[in-house]
Amino acid sequence: MLAPLPTHLADPAARLAEVTSAMVAAKQRYQPLPASWLVDFSGMLPAALGGLAARATMKFLGATAPVVNLVVSNVPGSQKPLYLAGARLLANYPVSAITDASGGLNITVMSYAGKLDFGFVACRELIPDVWDLVDHLHDALAELTKPAAEHSREV
Secondary structure (H helix, E strand, C coil), rough: CCCCCCCCCCHHHHHHHHHHHHHHHHHHHHHHCCCCCCHHHHHCCCHHHHHHHHHHHHHHHHHCCCCCCCCEEEECCCCCEEEEECCCCCCCCCCCCCCCCCCCCCEEEECCEEEEEEEECCCCCCCCCCHHHHHHHHHHHHHHHHHHHHHHHHH
16 A cells, blocks of 8 residues: 655644545545455466566566655564564564565654564665664654653643
8 A cells, every 4th residue: 555654744633634534535446356366366376477577577667767766564463472493582583575666764663562573675776774764763752752751741
């Protein structure tokens, strides 16, 4: 789904409202499709052909300019703690991919056990300072949560 990222809006609440509105509209456009349509379609292609088709599609889409310059994904995870051989999983940092069509940055957020874990994948030529994004993320989350914290103190 494509949605605008309203970085031109200074107010964090207005930005969040704009993103929410755009995502609701985008989800309504795709609602008639079954959730498994991509998996079902991929299953019709032999594995080798599917990989070639995906690479060719991404190369074609990115031939002139990337379709987008940022991909942000949210992956709902288990809200119950998970264990492997008795060891508790403490965090689940997602890893995704960047392609010719997706620009230079992919941010994936995965929820797990009441927390959010962020994964950043970047093209080093396009985003040489990807580590700075972590600091900016902390600042942005503080900016977004400040009005909610102030509201809860008033109530």
